[in-house]
Amino acid sequence: MPPDTSDNQEVILQGIPASQGIAYGQLFVYIQSDVEIPSYNVDPEKRIDEVARFDQALVSTRQQIAKIQAEVEKNIGAEEARIFDAHLMVLEDQALTSEVIREFEKTGNNIETCFNRVSQRYVQAFTEIDDEYLRERASDIRDVAQRVLQNLLGQAENSLSRLADKRIVVANDISPSDSASIDRSAALAVVTDSGSKTSHAVIVARSMKVPAIVGMRDLSARARNGQWAIVDGYEGVVILNPSESTLFRYGKIQAQKKTLEGRLLEANREPAVTLDGERVTLLANIEKVDEVGLVNDYNADGVGLFRTEYLYLNSARMPSESEQTVAYRKVAESLAPKPVIIRSLDLGGDKPMSGSPHLFPKEDNPFMGFRAIRFCLEHTDIFKDQLRAILAASAHGKIRLMYPMISGAEELARANAILAECKDELRARGTPFDEKMEVGAMIEIPSAATTSDILATQCDFFSIGTNDLIQYLLAIDRVNDRIAHLYEPTHPAVLRTLRHVVEQAHQQKVPVSICGEMGGDPVLVPLLLGLGVDSLSMTPPLIPAVRYLVRAMKLADARKLAAKALKLTDAKEIYALCTEFYRERVRVE
Ligand code: PEP
Ligand code: MG
Secondary structure, three states, rough: OOOOOOOOOEEEEEEEEOOOOOEEEEEEEEEEOOOOOOEOOOOHHHHHHHHHHHHHHHHHHHHHHHHHHHHHHOOHHHHHHHHHHHHHHHHHHHHHHHHHHHHHHHHEEHHHHHHHHHHHHHHHHHHHHHHHHHHHHHHHHHHHHHHHHHHHOOOOHHHHHHHOOOOEEEEOOOHHHHHHHHOOOOOOEEEEOOOOOOHHHHHHHHHOOOOOEEEOOHHHHOOOOOOOEEEEEOEEEEEOOHHHHHHHHHHHHHHHHHHHHHHHHHHOOOOOOOOOOEOEEEEEEEHHHHHHHHHHHHHOEEEEEEEEEHHHHHOOOOHHHHHHHHHHHHHHHHHHEEEEEEOOOOOOOEEOOOHHHHOOOOOOOOHHOHHHHHHHHHHHHHHHHHHHHHHHHHHOEEEEEOOOOOOOHHHHHHHHHHHHHEEEHHHOOOOOOOOOOOOEEOOOOHHHHHHHHHHOOOOOEEOOOOOHHHHHHOOOOOOOOOHHHHOOOOHHHHHHHHHHHHHHHHHOOOOOOEEOOOHHHHOHHHHHHOOOOOEEEOOHHHHHHHHHHHHHOOOOHHHHHHHHHHOOHHHHHHHHHHHHHHHHHHHOO
């Protein structure tokens, strides 16, 4: 039975942390109710006015969306603002508006009724399409339709834009336009039943620097308006009706976090050198060209993972070779002489390219399916465009290339052979490139880890993708919140695999980096360094905490920690050991 959330008992609920921070306040439970639509017939003489009313509602809706889009672009970013292009396109859709007018002329029903009927038919049709991208358009149409109806009925914006007081917003889910209109001065935190860490509500919460939690299942149905709660965005915990002692504990945690954050930022200009004098390379994971600024802001030593698929994901077509050259060159030039590791396409799996559904047929098991290097080796034209672009950009900075999802020597050899062809083509064209550009393999499939001795003879470096490696080693779907608790980075199988890869690589003088989330977790960093990992790559805002820890520990102690951890059999025990190591070094009074 789920815990009773209605009385005054303290109830602790676990979700998925999505934006850091701690908030305490009263809940505002946001119910997305559909607009109530009156139905009547329009006097034939007033039909022209009715159509004019419809036109006016479309104009107002367009203005509102454009305003939201401009706000999102200013406060969050151009990329995120682009989602509203899809909404504006719904409004521009002549087929939809003409069908509404036809419906009106045929039935004589009021325009709200006609519009609702037609838009629902559209939503239904899109929902049934066997293509994820087009299915998602259904929610765009629903979102825009609600707004048009509100305008037709003269109803104000939704209640999220006018929170009476400072509140923790709880909702089943929050649509893009709802999340953009959240009252920024009054939202203390955002908590949703569904959604993922990359949902729009979360992006908005991060930009507002308020805590957010997703995956709370049915909290919005069980919580009451005005109920007091703590939202812990670090741990993904919501505490309803917190007791005095819980409040006291959280008050202390909040103060500690603030002190620590200040200290971390202060120390972030210092080099990442351990107390026993070992320099640790800290690299950044980026997804977009305009994130190069963050690499410098957070004082990273370069880019350890540039996830290039984001150049493709939001696009209706494959980016051309020259478009890609411009993008990669910009990153390389802005960061030179710092190295930039560009990962070749990792589309498929959880990242299908929405604009080209024909290239990614629906699969029952996408994580084990047609993704990344498998896709590239089959679509060599797309792969070669990217490789030539990376090579051409390599003349303008320090670029390294790495292949994702390598499962064994044969695949790596095939990828390298295609790269050699691309080099010949550029030589023939007279396009300069770095003849010594280093090439690496991601180790994120167990078969690559076990054959790492062979792979090390075929490349210059390894980067371990722990996100996928753990998912495949432990057979835990990394995006399934039901089994998220079983996803354990400190599982002995993970430690043994990491040790094996590092040993095999080092025997052949091949350096090893970690670019999965594990590499940016300060609690796990000593274990990784103790296992012999040479560099760590993480999302830029995590660098200060990792640097602080590195500067507070000795590599010799980390090696002892790893040796001890390798003797243990229980993931939780190993995690506890790492936590103890961390706490002894990063004390916050
Ligand atoms: C990984 O798998 O650890 C990784 C860094 O790649 P991605 O998360 O993009 O799959
Ligand atoms: Mg991966």
